[in-house]
Amino acid sequence: MNYKAAQVDQVYFPQIEVVGDIAQSITRLGDILGGALEFDRSYYMRIKQETDLHTSEGSDDARFPIVPQRFVADTRKVMGDQDIIALDNGIYKIWYARNYKAYQPNTILLDNALATMGAGLPSAMMASMLYPDRRVMAICGDGGFMMNSQEVETAVRLGLNLVITVLDDSSYGMIRWKQAHAGFADWGLEFNNPDFVQHANSYGATGHRVERTEDLVPTFEKAFAAGGVHLVDVPVDYSENQRVLIDELAAKTCLI
Numbered sequence: 001m002n003y004k005a006a007q008v009d010q011v012y013f014p015q016i017e018v019v020g021d022i023a024q025s026i027t028r029l030g031d032i033l034g035g036a037l038e039f040d041r042s043y044y045m046r047i048k049q050e051t052d053l054h055t056s057e058g059s060d061d062a063r064f065p066i067v068p069q070r071f072v073a074d075t076r077k078v079m080g081d082q083d084i085i086a087l088d089n090g091i092y093k094i095w096y097a098r099n100y101k102a103y104q105p106n107t108i109l110l111d112n113a114l115a116t117m118g119a120g121l122p123s124a125m126m127a128s129m130l131y132p133d134r135r136v137m138a139i140c141g142d143g144g145f146m147m148n149s150q151e152v153e154t155a156v157r158l159g160l161n162l163v164i165t166v167l168d169d170s171s172y173g174m175i176r177w178k179q180a181h182a183g184f185a186d187w188g189l190e191f192n193n194p195d196f197v198q199h200a201n202s203y204g205a206t207g208h209r210v211e212r213t214e215d216l217v218p219t220f221e222k223a224f225a226a227g228g229v230h231l232v233d234v235p236v237d238y239s240e241n242q243r244v245l246i247d248e249l250a251a252k253t254c255l256i
């Protein structure tokens with residue numbers, strides 16, 4: 001249901017489409033069903049409260065390496081309503097989609113269909129060129145960042161203001177999660193990284209490594225205040241993937 005007709009493709013093919021104003025369309029559908037869709041505000045408010053409570057769990061978790069609930073919450077703290085995050089593709093994308101509230105349109109950039117790794121940094125660079133007065137942060141996994149890391153040179157050469165967050169688990173976390181979900185052994189998805197601080201510095205950017213969870217917000221603030229291109233290497237602990245994105249989800253939905 002939307003103002004525009006869907007762009008049908010291989011992975012997005014709605015079977016029934018209603019093109020038009022969502023509120024009016026729902027009201028008219030409700031009329032056809034004899035008022036069965038009557039709007040009960042308190043019911044939806046309760047769902048919203050429960051969702052907010054659920055997604056705020058762990059946002060102050062002090063563990064190091066940093067758990068997803070905490071790094072998403074800390075990102076939200078340093079980004080204003082109009083500021084833009086551009087996500088690459090990895091398991092953190094699911095955590096940002098669940099936990100990061102958008103207050104303005106087009107302030108979370110992510111590509112869901114092809115989900116190409118390596119796209120996060122270039123899309124952040126374009127956002128920074130189009131909106132030089134806003135804070136822009138690229139958020140990448142270590143695997144995805146290394147697929148296009150040479151673009152740090154372009155960002156520095158163009159004089160962009162940009163923070164690149166590299167979520168560092170020395171592995172293809174998303175595929176580890178899928179492997180676990182499919183009941184396979186944890187196999188073949190770990191790798192070694194370069195020293196990201198030196199890597200960034202060698203391009204003329206400024207590298208930072210977060211060594212304590214409480215340093216994440218101040219490091220982001222320092223980087224945005226200084227201007228220019230900054231890379232923040234953030235060690236992450238993805239052990240919550242199993243509990244929240246596999247066990248809890250299965251228990252709550254019976255869908256997976």
Ligand SMILES: Cc1ncc(C[n+]2csc(CCOP(=O)(O)OP(=O)(O)O)c2C)c(N)n1
Nearest residue numbers: 090091115116117141142143144172173174
């Ligand atoms: C170009 C490309 N190759 C492979 C994939 C499949 N894929 C999706 S997520 C992922 C792992 C991402 O790892 P990383 O960037 O380190 O992020 P993490 O999941 O660890 O947070 C892979 C291999 C893809 N989406 N795009």
